Amino acid sequence: MNIQPVSITLQNTEDARPIIEAILADNPAATVSHYPAMVKIDAPGRIAVVADSVTERIGRDWDPQELHLSVITLNGNINEDDDVFELSWN
């Protein structure tokens, strides 16, 4: 696996907070940096945003496409599907 860093930055909002929590719970290698109005998450090689994890936290079905409302920027190749949104390098 290519362990070059992948990264996702989200707005620091009510909508994004459970997504951030889910990412940190599901990606133990991830590190988080807080900046005014935004939160940057980095991890070696891969970050997965698991729909079920976010759903569990917000108490309703969460569609990975809802990420579009909260994401600021990302780095890595994207794989988007119904149950997971994934960033990685080949």
Add this chain to the structure above:
Amino acid sequence: MAKKIPLKRKYELMTRGLAWDTTYQDADDIYPYDKFEGIKVHNWDDWADPFRLTQDAYWKYQAEKERKLYAVIDSVAQNNGQLSITDARYLGAIKLFLTGVSPLEYQAHRHFAHLARNIRGTGAQVAAQMQSLDELRHAQTQIHAISHYNKYFDGLHDFTHMHDRVWYLSVPKSFFDDAVSAGPFEFFTAISFSFEYVLTNLLFVPFMSGAAYNGDLATVTFGFSAQSDESRHMTLGLEVIKFLLEQDEANVPIVQHWIDKWFWRGHRLLGLVGMMMDYMLPKKIMSWKQAWEMYAEEQGGALFQDLARYGIRPPLHFETACNEKHRISHEVWSILYQYTHAAAFHTWDIDDAHKDWLSAEYPDTFDKYYRPRLDLWKQMSAEGKRFYNMALPQLCQVCQIPMGFTEPDDPTTISFRVSNYNGDRYHTCSDGCQYIFDHEPEKYVQAWLPVHQIFQGNCGGAEVPDVLAWYHLNLGADNMAYEGSPEEQLWNEWMASRRVPVAGS
């Protein structure tokens, strides 16, 4: 309940499923622009947009973004949001951003519409169409911010007129003119990949976080709302590059050259952003150097390692650009400080606490090269001799920035390159800009260089006030030092009135 169609299948159906092959017209007649650059595409179906966003989902999410954004814009206007910013000097950065970048958003809207019509792959058409709409949205939301700040602050009253005329605005304008006058695949490489993927983080992310830190609700809101689209645009950029490289080996050197060219073009343009971050934000998030390390070196490094398997190497002059992180913001500030009499924003003398911060962030260069100059300028101002450079600067033929950058191995010597073309000499500011000029001299000899145009008598007259009138600058309000400006006076009155009850005005 009907079973939900899986995302991948839905994306197939609503992109390629809606397309058709031409029968009674030759496809080459319908799509006349996508072959002349020499790019070979064998199978457009190999295109896979990683964000599987279909039109129905696009409108749903964009509508939600707009609802949130306009609620905040309304609130800023209703609640005197201009009072919440840290300092009126902060607005200098926003004036530069709004007058420099917002017209580019509109240009991008137009050109992505052009691409959506003229690229023959369906996935690419859909992505370009969405991006065209996004860019129009960005232009509109930024114009709302202009509209609000224009009620209270100077220099924002005629941004479209100024964009076509004013010397420093020719830097972003010529960057985009260069891109839209290129072929479709070069435009994708220039804007979607080199600018959006590799460099736009430096424009939007730390700068918008800086806006938040400085209490600028209007800017943070349009900035992050735009940036949420930007992650889709970046992804399009990466997809375009991978698609072109996978389609045919012959595409690799063509794409590599475009990456080399547009990385450097973008780097030069972002020198302005570096200056805004280091000098114009009263409260700092991070230095330009730190942002460069995070986004260009670390993230860019990971990206180019990923692309190495296609035979793509990091951009030419990448190391020079990295080396410039120690100096570029200081050099650009120096240029704008001395020509602020000809600009629609203010500059000011830097106070000691700010200098100490710069010194800590730039331990290798600030005290040695830049602090003495700032000290001298401050002293001159104190003696009533605020420094304005009344000679017009020579401009780089490619980036159009005054020739104030320095040699890679010597930050005290101006870097100055000369090329000959058809018996004339052309000057560029760096190896990067000279490389670009030498590859397409027939393009860059046509550059509309503001200083040349002034000397040729095309800009309202021979004297500086004539030119500034032609720019539509309000002399004595928009331009000159912040110290003593009407804006400083207004800001001080606002701040004083916070402590003294005053009847509503």
